[in-house]
Amino acid sequence: MRGVVAAGHPLTAEAGAGILRAGGNAVDAAVCAVLASFAVESPLTGFGAGGHMMVHQGGETTLIDFFVAAPGLDGIERATELVPVPVRFDAETTQTFYVGPASCGVPGTAAGLAHALERFGTLPLADLVGPGVRLAREGAPVNHGQAYILDILAPIHERMPGTRELYAPAGRPLGEGDHFRFPELAEALERYAAEGPDLFYKGEVAAAIGDFVVGHGGIVGPGDLASYAAIERKPIDAPFRGTEVLTNPPPSSGGILISYCLGLLERLGPRSGPEQLVAAMEGANSRRDLAFAESLYEEGMEIGFLDPAGLDLAAADLLGSTTHISVLDADGNCASVTCSNGSGSGVLVPGTGVILNNMLGEEDLNPAGFHLIAPGRRVPSMMAPTVVLRDGEIVLALGSAGSNRIRSAILQVIVNAIDHGMEAQAAVDAPRLHFEDNLVYAEPGIDEATLKGRRIAWFRERNLFFGGCQAVERHHETRAFSGGGDPRRGGAVVRV
Numbered sequence: 001m002r003g004v005v006a007a008g009h010p011l012t013a014e015a016g017a018g019i020l021r022a023g024g025n026a027v028d029a030a031v032c033a034v035l036a037s038f039a040v041e042s043p044l045t046g047f048g049a050g051g052h053m054m055v056h057q058g059g060e061t062t063l064i065d066f067f068v069a070a071p072g073l074d075g076i077e078r079a080t081e082l083v084p085v086p087v088r089f090d091a092e093t094t095q096t097f098y099v100g101p102a103s104c105g106v107p108g109t110a111a112g113l114a115h116a117l118e119r120f121g122t123l124p125l126a127d128l129v130g131p132g133v134r135l136a137r138e139g140a141p142v143n144h145g146q147a148y149i150l151d152i153l154a155p156i157h158e159r160m161p162g163t164r165e166l167y168a169p170a171g172r173p174l175g176e177g178d179h180f181r182f183p184e185l186a187e188a189l190e191r192y193a194a195e196g197p198d199l200f201y202k203g204e205v206a207a208a209i210g211d212f213v214v215g216h217g218g219i220v221g222p223g224d225l226a227s228y229a230a231i232e233r234k235p236i237d238a239p240f241r242g243t244e245v246l247t248n249p250p251p252s253s254g255g256i257l258i259s260y261c262l263g264l265l266e267r268l269g270p271r272s273g274p275e276q277l278v279a280a281m282e283g284a285n286s287r288r289d290l291a292f293a294e295s296l297y298e299e300g301m302e303i304g305f306l307d308p309a310g311l312d313l314a315a316a317d318l319l320g321s322t323t324h325i326s327v328l329d330a331d332g333n334c335a336s337v338t339c340s341n342g343s344g345s346g347v348l349v350p351g352t353g354v355i356l357n358n359m360l361g362e363e364d365l366n367p368a369g370f371h372l373i374a375p376g377r378r379v380p381s382m383m384a385p386t387v388v389l390r391d392g393e394i395v396l397a398l399g400s401a402g403s404n405r406i407r408s409a410i411l412q413v414i415v416n417a418i419d420h421g422m423e424a425q426a427a428v429d430a431p432r433l434h435f436e437d438n439l440v441y442a443e444p445g446i447d448e449a450t451l452k453g454r455r456i457a458w459f460r461e462r463n464l465f466f467g468g469c470q471a472v473e474r475h476h477e478t479r480a481f482s483g484g485g486d487p488r489r490g491g492a493v494v495r496v
Helices: 010-023 026-040 109-120 130-138 143-151 164-166 185-193 204-216 220-227 254-268 272-286 290-295 299-303 403-419 426-428
Strands: 003-007 050-057 060-066 084-088 094-099 231-233 236-240 245-248 323-329 332-340 385-392 393-400 434-436 439-440 457-458 470-476 480-482 493-494
Touching: 003 010, 003 026, 003 480, 010 026, 010 130, 010 323, 010 493, 026 050, 026 109, 026 130, 026 185, 026 332, 050 094, 050 109, 050 245, 050 385, 050 393, 060 109, 084 393, 084 493, 109 403, 130 185, 204 220, 204 323, 236 254, 245 254, 245 403, 254 272, 254 403, 272 403, 272 434, 323 470, 332 393, 385 403, 403 426, 403 434, 403 470, 426 470, 426 480, 480 493
Parallel strands: 439 457
Antiparallel strands: 003 323, 003 493, 050 060, 050 332, 060 231, 084 094, 236 245, 245 385, 323 332, 323 393, 385 393, 393 470, 434 439, 470 480
C-alpha cells in the first residue's frame, strides 16, 4: 500500500490518491488534493483563503503557516462596514458571520502550497493542478454535503454580483445533483502552475484583487499582498497517554487550547468521557480572554500557558467552521492541511477565480473587536492540523473544519482514538459535544446522565456545526493504512 488520503469530498480525496499512485509523497498528494478542493469545495476554500499545513518528514515535524494576514500596510482607509449575515445550521442554531469587502484579509493559499511543495515535495506544481483544472472546467455534480453548505451560505452568496451568479446560475442556489462549474478558477490554476505564487501577490491577479477590494471599500492593497509570505513554525508538543500530540502553535489559538485540554484530561483521570471533556473545555474557555488573545503574538507564550502547575482544576468541576485534508504515505511522511475562506466574504474578484475570505469579520478570530489586528500580523485561527506520534512514528494525523468547534472536534477524535482505542472512522463518527457560554451543545448518542447539572442544547442529528474532521492512521502491527472521513462534512477516505 502506498498510503491513504482523507478529505472533505470524495473527488478531493481521489485527486490526492492519484498522486500517491503515481509515486508522489504525502506533501505532493496534499497539495494536489487542496487544489482540487478549490473546484469542488469552493464555498469554503480557494485562492482567496488561508491555511496551515503540518508536515512530518524524515523524523521532523514542521508547521507551515499560510493563514490570512491583516491588511492595512498601505494606509488605505476603510470606506465600508462589515455586513452581518445570520447563517442557520438548523432550526435552532444560528451563527452570525460578517462579510463584504471590509471583511477581506490577505489570502495565503497560493504562497503556502508553493512553499510546502518547494520544501517537502517531489513533483512540480504543473503535475499537480490537473485534477483541479478538470473539475473546475468540466464541473462536477453537487453532492449532499456541498448542497447543505450552499444552502446555509446562500444569504452571503446572493449579496454581490459574481458569487450570486456562480452559485445560483438559474436564480436559485445549486442543489444536490446540479452541475457546478467554475471556468475562471480553471484558468487561475493553469496560470498558477505556469507563473507561480507571485501572480497572486505581485502580478496581474494581485493588481485585480487590490483594485476591486479597495474600489468597494475594503483595505487589501498592493503593499499587503506584496509583503505576504509563508512562515515555518515549531509545533506545540503536548504529551497525552504516552503519545506526543504535535499541533498548531501561536499566533493560532486552536492548537494551544487543544493542548491545554489534553493536559487537563491527563489530570482528571485515566480515561475521558463526556463529563471530563466538558470540564476540560470549560477550563480552557476560562483562560481564553482578551489577554490570551494579545499574548498569542508574544514569543514563547505557550510555555507559561501550558505549564501543568498553572492548570486550573477549580474551573473543571466534575460535579457540575473550512476544509481539511490528511495524507500518510508508505515512507511514514504525513501532511495534514487545513484551509479556510471562513464563511466567504461574498466577494468574487472578476476574471480571477478568487473568492476572498471574510476573516476580518469572524467574531471567533477577532475577540478584542473587529479591525484591531495590526497590519501584517496573522489573524489568529482556530485551525489546528495535528499529528500524534508514538515512539517517533505517526499513529494519527487529523484536522477539522468547523469555526469555533474545530478545537473540540479534534480533541474528541484524539480522545476516541487514544483513550478509547477506536479506529479512525469510528473515532470520527462518534457523537460530539461542544461547550461554550455555559451551554453544552450535543449530538444524539452523548450520554445525558454524565452531564447532570449542565444546560444542554440537543441537535436532532449529526451536524456540520460540530466540525468536519478528516483523520488518517497506520496500524502499528499490521502496517495497514486506514482513515476516517467525517459524515458531517461529506468526508471520504481513499487508500492506495
